[in-house]
Amino acid sequence: MTDLTGDTPPPETTAAPKRAGHGLGANLLGWLQAAPLTVILVGFLVAPIIMIVIVSFWGATEFSIYPAFQFDNYEFLFGSPVTYRVFLATFKYALITWALTLCIGFTVAYFLAFHVRSQTMQIALFLLCTIPFWTSNIIRMISWIPFLGRNGIANQTLQDWGLIDAPLEWLLYSDFSVILAFVHLYTLFMVVPIFNTMMRIDKSLLEAARDNGASGLQTLRHVILPLTKPGIMIGTIFVVTLVMGDFITVRFMSGSQKANVGRLISNDIALLQYPSAAATAVVLLATVLIIIAVLLRFVNIRKEL
Amino acid sequence: MEKRTTSFYVLAAFFGLFVLFLYGPTITIGILSFQGPQGGLTFPMNGVSLHWFRDLFQEQAVGDIWGAFRRSLALGLMVMVSTVVISVMAGLAFRKRFKGSGVLFYLAITSLVIPSILISLGVGLIFNQLGFKIHWATSGFGSQLTWTLPFGLLIMFAVFNRFDRSYEEAARDQGATAWQTIRHVVLPIIAPSLIGVALFGFTLSYDEFARTLLTSGSYNTLPLEIFGMTTNVTTPVIYALGTLTTLFSLLIIGAFLLAAWIMGKRRARAGSDAGQGV
Numbered sequence: 001m002t003d004l005t006g007d008t009p010p011p012e013t014t015a016a017p018k019r020a021g022h023g024l025g026a027n028l029l030g031w032l033q034a035a036p037l038t039v040i041l042v043g044f045l046v047a048p049i050i051m052i053v054i055v056s057f058w059g060a061t062e063f064s065i066y067p068a069f070q071f072d073n074y075e076f077l078f079g080s081p082v083t084y085r086v087f088l089a090t091f092k093y094a095l096i097t098w099a100l101t102l103c104i105g106f107t108v109a110y111f112l113a114f115h116v117r118s119q120t121m122q123i124a125l126f127l128l129c130t131i132p133f134w135t136s137n138i139i140r141m142i143s144w145i146p147f148l149g150r151n152g153i154a155n156q157t158l159q160d161w162g163l164i165d166a167p168l169e170w171l172l173y174s175d176f177s178v179i180l181a182f183v184h185l186y187t188l189f190m191v192v193p194i195f196n197t198m199m200r201i202d203k204s205l206l207e208a209a210r211d212n213g214a215s216g217l218q219t220l221r222h223v224i225l226p227l228t229k230p231g232i233m234i235g236t237i238f239v240v241t242l243v244m245g246d247f248i249t250v251r252f253m254s255g256s257q258k259a260n261v262g263r264l265i266s267n268d269i270a271l272l273q274y275p276s277a278a279a280t281a282v283v284l285l286a287t288v289l290i291i292i293a294v295l296l297r298f299v300n301i302r303k304e305l
Numbered sequence: 306m307e308k309r310t311t312s313f314y315v316l317a318a319f320f321g322l323f324v325l326f327l328y329g330p331t332i333t334i335g336i337l338s339f340q341g342p343q344g345g346l347t348f349p350m351n352g353v354s355l356h357w358f359r360d361l362f363q364e365q366a367v368g369d370i371w372g373a374f375r376r377s378l379a380l381g382l383m384v385m386v387s388t389v390v391i392s393v394m395a396g397l398a399f400r401k402r403f404k405g406s407g408v409l410f411y412l413a414i415t416s417l418v419i420p421s422i423l424i425s426l427g428v429g430l431i432f433n434q435l436g437f438k439i440h441w442a443t444s445g446f447g448s449q450l451t452w453t454l455p456f457g458l459l460i461m462f463a464v465f466n467r468f469d470r471s472y473e474e475a476a477r478d479q480g481a482t483a484w485q486t487i488r489h490v491v492l493p494i495i496a497p498s499l500i501g502v503a504l505f506g507f508t509l510s511y512d513e514f515a516r517t518l519l520t521s522g523s524y525n526t527l528p529l530e531i532f533g534m535t536t537n538v539t540t541p542v543i544y545a546l547g548t549l550t551t552l553f554s555l556l557i558i559g560a561f562l563l564a565a566w567i568m569g570k571r572r573a574r575a576g577s578d579a580g581q582g583v
Contacts, residue, residue: 030403037395037454041412044447045419048427055430108323111316125320127562132327134508135554138531139547143330146337146347146544153333153348184326216312237418245420248514252535265422269519274430281423292418301414302462 049285056278065274073279083264083280087287090260093175093250094243097182101239102232104183105190109231110224112191113198114206126195133188141181141252148172148180173255181253182243189238197231197304198224233299237292244288331551338544346541357545370546373530380441380449380526381511387446388453388506389499395454396461397487417455421515424448429519444520449510456509457502464498497568504561508554 059068077083108129116122132140147153148171155167170176201224209219247262261284268277337344341352361370399406428448432439439445472494476486514528521529527550534543 026401027403030398030401030406033394033398034403034406034409035394036391037398037413037458038409040391040447040450040454041409041416044424044428044451045412045416047431048424049419051431051434052423052427104323107316107319111320115313115316128324129327131555131558132331134504134512134558135331135551136512136528136531136547138512138514138528138535139334139551140331142531142535142543142547143334146333147330149347151347156348184330187323216310241418241420245418245422247422248532252532262420262422265426269422269426274426277426278430281420281426284420285423288418288420289415292414302410 052278052281052285055275056282058275058278060273060275063272065272073275076276077279077283086259086261086264089258090244090262093179093182093246093260094240096179097186097243098236098239100179100183101187101190102235104187105194105235106228106232108187108191109195109198110220112195113201114224129191130188137185138248138252140185141249144177144181144184144253145172148177173253173257175254175258178250178253178258181249182246185249186239186242189242190232190235193234193238193304194228194231197228201227230299230304233295234301234304237295240291240295241288244291245284331547334544335548335551337541338548340541340544344541346539346544357540357542358549360540360542361545361549369525370527370530373525373527374550376441376524377511377527380446381507383442383446384449384453384510385503385506387450388457389502391450391454392457392461392502393492393495393499395458396465397491399458399462400465413455413458416451417459419451421452422518424451424516425519432520439520439522441517441521441524441526444522445517445526448516448520449513452513452516453506453509456505460498460502460505461495464495468494497565497572500561500565500568504558507557507561511554511557 055065056073057069057071058065059070059072060066112122112125112129116125145152149155150167150169150172152171154171155164158164159167205223205227206219209223214222245262247260247266250258250260250263251266261280265277265280265284268274268280337346337348337350338357339353339355340350340357341354342356344351395409399410425448428444429439431437432444437443468491472490473486476490481489512528513526514532517526517529525533531543531546531550534546
């Protein structure tokens with residue numbers, strides 16, 4: 001796999017001096033082609049982040065916000081026990097969801113990559129797993145209501161079987177339903193990268209392992225698992241960041257009874273307390289970026305595509 | 306061919322359960338949307354009717370969902386076209402070693418992993434402070450691109466990582482200009498992947514919620530409208546809407562996949578037509 005900015009000089013030198021590669025011409029053409037992406041990312045990613053950092057030092061009245069340079073928002077944030085509780089809850093959601101999506105995603109990808117034999121079948125089943133990703137998350141959350149509700153399918157089935165006498169109250173609007181929805185929405189983000197790395201494992205390695213007397217489980221543990229690590233890392237980055245930054249799943253699936261950092265921010269926004277929301281957002285962003293930075297040490301994303 | 310082992314059947318059963326887990330709830334609301342007029346949000350079915358679908362078409366019942374649908378459709382198409390064009394250009398750019406490409410790459414990754422509500426909040430604040438009008442076609446459009454472009458870019462990386470440069474060299478050796486090489490060699494070869502980029506662009510925009518929340522202004526997109534309904538609508542009409550918009554998504558996905566499949570078939574039959582256009 002060639003690194004995109006790798007060691008070979010780019011052949012695209014028609015517009016540049018022949019010896020170029022680092023030349024002004026190649027740079028210029030590259031910049032021109034990258035310009036639209038740069039403009040969008042600067043305007044709608046970098047500028048908003050800067051704006052949030054600035055506003056996090058501003059003050060607010062009940063109706064408006066005013067420019068200032070004060071640390072009140074941060075002092076309040078770090079002084080409140082709610083903050084720590086909510087961050088802890090957010091980590092808890094991320095950790096549990098990560099563990100579940102990893103187990104399910106790995107198993108599904110393993111089945112697709114090593115047990116499905118025809119390539120057409122592989123593609124078909126893979127698409128079957130990915131299609132829900134292209135439909136609405138909100139609808140997919142709503143669709144759990146008839147299943148988990150007080151008179152929902154789950155409760156009625158359990159009662160019919162005589163396993164419980166009264167409907168379980170914790171099925172909907174609880175940590176359980178929040179995590180269930182996370183797993184439902186985000187397992188795909190594990191399946192795809194893990195499947196992608198598994199498909200590139202040289203099958204002769206597996207034969208070699210078997211010829212040397214490794215059992216299926218040993219092959220899995222000592223050959224497949226280590227080679228799948230990059231895929232697992234990419235999936236982890238996706239799932240952890242999606243869960244850490246979420247606010248709508250927690251709000252909807254917990255019936256507003258549970259909180260995470262995203263909800264803390266969105267509540268402040270609803271109350272027009274933008275500076276306070278911005279301060280929380282800065283802390284959340286810093287947390288997420290630190291986690292990503294750590295995870296990126298284990299994987300080179302561009303080589304894995 | 307060797308015999309299937311027990312582990313195959315165990316894993317196949319696990320996979321089956323996973324698919325059921327993925328689709329089961331959606332199918333459930335699909336069924337419940339045909340609930341009779343007296344029926345509620347859960348089983349049992351109280352008769353079978355099209356009552357709730359009819360409700361959707363009487364606008365006063367549930368707000369401006371058709372307007373929201375039109376806006377989401379228009380925005381989805383705008384985002385789709387922009388995502389394809391910008392991703393291809395950026396993909397081409399990243400093949401060269403231009404200064405700053407590393408920074409730009411990490412910006413794109415940041416765009417992918419940043420909590421969506423930060424984009425929403427930040428863009429909303431900027432537009433407010435600068436006195437611009439918040440509108441789905443401006444602030445909403447830009448915010449959604451920060452979500453779709455990284456996906457488009459990653460797909461382009463995957464494509465160009467597998468791209469055989471000898472086609473381009475052949476074109477150049479025969480005297481094609483840089484533009485001719487791109488137009489008649491590179492673009493035809495990567496065309497099927499562009500369908501993939503377009504699919505991501507449209508569907509991610511069509512379903513986007515968090516990044517549009519504070520950036521769409523006074524006119525809601527469809528996901529915002531649907532979420533608004535969850536707080537005040539307690540009838541199966543919301544299932545009917547969910548069923549319709551999911552069907553619409555499936556239709557779009559099917560069309561894109563079909564297009565990619567046909568293109569692949571034709572290519573397998575005719576071979577690459579790269580270079581024939583000059």
